[in-house]
Amino acid sequence: MVTNSDAEHTSRREAVAGSTPGLDRERPPTVSLCIPAYQAERHLRTTLDSVLAQTFTDLEIVIVDNNSSDGTRDILDGLHDDRVRIIRNTTTVPMVDNFNLAIRESRGRFVKLVCADDTIEPECVATQAAVLEADAEVALVSVRTDFIDDEGALLRPARGLGGIVGRQPGQRVVRRIIRSGSNPIGPPVAAMFRRVDFDRCGGFRGELLFPMELDLWSRLVKKGDFVGVPRTLASFRIGSDSNTALTSARSQLAQQLEFASRLINDPEWEIPLSDRVLGRINSYDMQMRRSLLFALSALRASRRKRALGSTDDRERPG
Structure with a gap:
């Protein structure tokens, strides 16, 4: 808050x-x-x-x-x-x-x-601002995001917006969040919103740190519609020493499930049983995928460090 x-x-x-x-x-x-x-x-x-x-x-x-x-x-x-x-x-x-x-x-x-x-492409702000400027009923706009490692090398391209491309009402977006067991809107670098809506919904809340941005996105779409722009205009770094990397997979999963439970219990969203069941299954799958991405980023960082150490050893005088 x-x-x-x-x-x-x-x-x-x-x-x-x-x-x-x-x-x-x-x-x-x-x-x-x-x-x-x-x-x-x-x-x-x-x-x-x-x-x-x-x-x-x-x-x-x-x-x-x-x-x-x-x-x-x-x-x-x-x-x-x-x-x-x-x-x-x-x-x-x-x-x-x-x-x-x-x-x-x-x-x-x-x-x-x-x-x-994180980074954004030169046209990112112009693209997102144009959406918000054109329609006062849109509260949140997001773009697709490349996942990159510590050195900026690509891990996974064009992530996000699965099932929510184009203009979407808040209920459809929240159903997609539950059904996917993940964050289809994307990390903060992917999104743009209205300052007035941010203030009205209370800003970021830290009770559940792992889904912190997803918690904000779900409250913003109570204020207006969502627009998913199917262009890759941002890069999110999967850092080997980031806060997410340092949070255990078990803790991440527990926080994701708790957040989903709170959305499900909000009567405004009317989440059907089929979405709840599929979402819980997908939550475990998505957590495994996230863990693999961070493990890959850490492995690449370790290999680069070893390679750099070997180079330094060769350059030292005997």
């Missing part, structure tokens, strides 16, 4: 002056790209390059550094672009609080949260 207590962790709000001419700081932008960052130096430059390369120009980029102790600060200090605002937390807050803070500091009508190791 978005609360005022999040702001207590913020030491200063810093607008990074830069090179974008004619930007009106007084007029709110159409889109806010929000980047919560913690110990993000490994991939942050790549993420920033992707958001700064957007063809859509009426945007701001809000970055919240969650009291990182690595090179994140140095990377952010090197930014010189009037579209960027940097916020620094004085203490490290829980991930859900940092996500909510990044969005609460945004000024745009439309919001997209990009984790500090």
Whole structure:
């Protein structure tokens, strides 16, 4: 839930002056790209390059550094672009609080949260903003996502939107969530939504961390329709040291099943028994697939580390 207590962790709000001419700081932008960052130096430059390369120009980029102790600060200090605002937390807050803070500091009508190791294609923001601009009854729009490993190599292409391409009512989307046993809408980097709807539905909630974004998506589609754009315009990194990778498969599955149970028990959705049964079966299958993806990413990382170590050994003088 978005609360005022999040702001207590913020030491200063810093607008990074830069090179974008004619930007009106007084007029709110159409889109806010929000980047919560913690110990993000490994991939942050790549993420920033992707958001700064957007063809859509009426945007701001809000970055919240969650009291990182690595090179994140140095990377952010090197930014010189009037579209960027940097916020620094004085203490490290829980991930859900940092996500909510990044969005609460945004000024745009439309919001997209990009984790500090993910990327978006140059046309991503323009494509999604056009959908929300064209129809006030649409609350959430998502695109397909490539899954990549630590080094950016492709693991699985064009994931997401199974059975929910095009405009869909909220009930059909939620039924698809239950039936699939997974997250057909996609991770945060895949989605864009209205700031007003985010505030009205209470923001991210941290009670169940693994399906945290799916919990938000299900509440957003109570506010309006969903549109699935069948284009691959984002990349989600399956990092070997990510929060998801460090959460046990058993815990992930338990949280997914608990979240599904809450949707099923919500009378608004009227989930039929057939979807409930199939969804439970699929939940186990999808958890196995997720575990295999993270295992593959970790294996690739280990092989690269060993290869790098072998190269270093050969280059040392005898």
